[in-house]
Amino acid sequence: MNTTIRIPEEEMARQREYASMFKALPGRPETYHIVTYGCQMNAHDSEKLAGMLEEMGMKFCEVKEEADLVLHNTCCVRNNAERKAMGNVTWLKEIKATHPGMLIGICGCMVQEEGMADAILRRYPFIDIAFGTGTVYKLPENLYKAVVSGRRNIAVSQEQNTIAEGVPILRSSPYQAYVTVMYGCNNFCSYCIVPYVRGRERSRTLRDILAEVEGLQKQGVREIMLLGQNVNSYGKDLEEHISFAQLLHEVGKTGIERIRFMTSHPKDLSDELIEEIAGNKAVCRHFHLPVQSGSNRILEQMNRRYTREAYLDKVHRIRSAVPDIGLTTDIIVAFPGETEEDFEDTMRLTEEVGYDSAFTFIYSPREGTKAALMPGRIPDDVASERIQRLIRLQEEKTEQFFKSLIGSCDSVLITGNSKRDDHMFTGKSGRNISVNFENTDYSIGDIVNVRFTSYGKTTLRGEIIKE
16 A cells, blocks of 8 residues: 655645746746546646646736646546547647747656656657646746756656645635545456556645635635545544544534535445434435446445445435435446446436436446456447437436425525626526525625525526525
8 A cells, every 4th residue: 555645745836846946937938728528526626736836926828829838737547538649739730830939748647657757758749848746846846947048848757645735725716626635546346547647545634634624614605525446434544543523523613604515426435424424414415326237246346346236225324314315426338338228227227226327438448447458349320329328317306306305495505797797796506406486685705595486407597586
């Protein structure tokens, strides 16, 4: 088991010094643009990248092609995301020809893949800076060295099990915030590349998490999202053991009004956590519980370490304790060797659970994982036909659920104006459903009570109930 590397304050001070040195450089890059792919963890990493760049004296540029530095924060969980990222990076090569001073950077999970550093050096000579997931905090140093030397800085390290506190963060919203509680994953699901590019599980200390949440609350943040590859495993690696349920309890005492979290692994879902969700008024009534497949045979091949029966039992226990909980999930279709019977098991489970919504994917092989070597690849036409059937079923379940909500109420955090109508607000309900409603006497950042009056394919419409 790898030991967690907690970056000392001396090293963080050194990075701040590099930031100051960069800021003083004559003719340095002035503007940046970050392109983010993948999950909430990547989105939060991009907030950290932006925070460091702002501390280095740089400013965000809305137009990517006009920025002095373009950073692509990549994802490699699915093959499509990787192809899209590299396609967009390669396209910038042409822009760079007309903007000689432009720096192109690439970071994130894809960079951490085995052999990727060599590939960048050989195949992408126009990339100026590259770094992996464990050395994000070293951006000031790496960028300073690249600019001063005029040479490429491809600093991909196998050092993954790091925790760096005190990295500056440029939050994307003054009312909502991501708070990472742990990094990495120990589960090694056979299809998943995450443990290889994000490292082993390592938890931030309760003290550091609470200090961050309390600071956010004082700044006016009303909703936080606690992040981890498997938040249910939080605290198992700390000297003073604390469970995720206990962490939720302590965070709930900070005064923050709304708490969300993801992602949870079903095998680690405890009765203690269910009880805490039921009793903690700050925790939003939404639980993302990825099932991946409804077939016991496929679940075993995936190394998920639970059965469909165990999963359904946990769903029953959650709903018994929290009747108004909203459940969402992830499902992989066409895993190697999946038979029609296996797929029908997934369809039946989806029907039985009745998810609010589901993220559905066709299996994407990732080099370096066990599943990539498994026989029985499903033909594209079969995979496509299956996922379309699953999507249609979930759309029916979502419509039935939305219809049942008409006339009921829920609290909604106003996050902005509707994209389709500036006279309408939009926000997320406690169950994490997008809701549109008339813009009245309230402002973005307010929490309002909304009665649902109608629905669309993926959103609800409603009216504010004034107290």
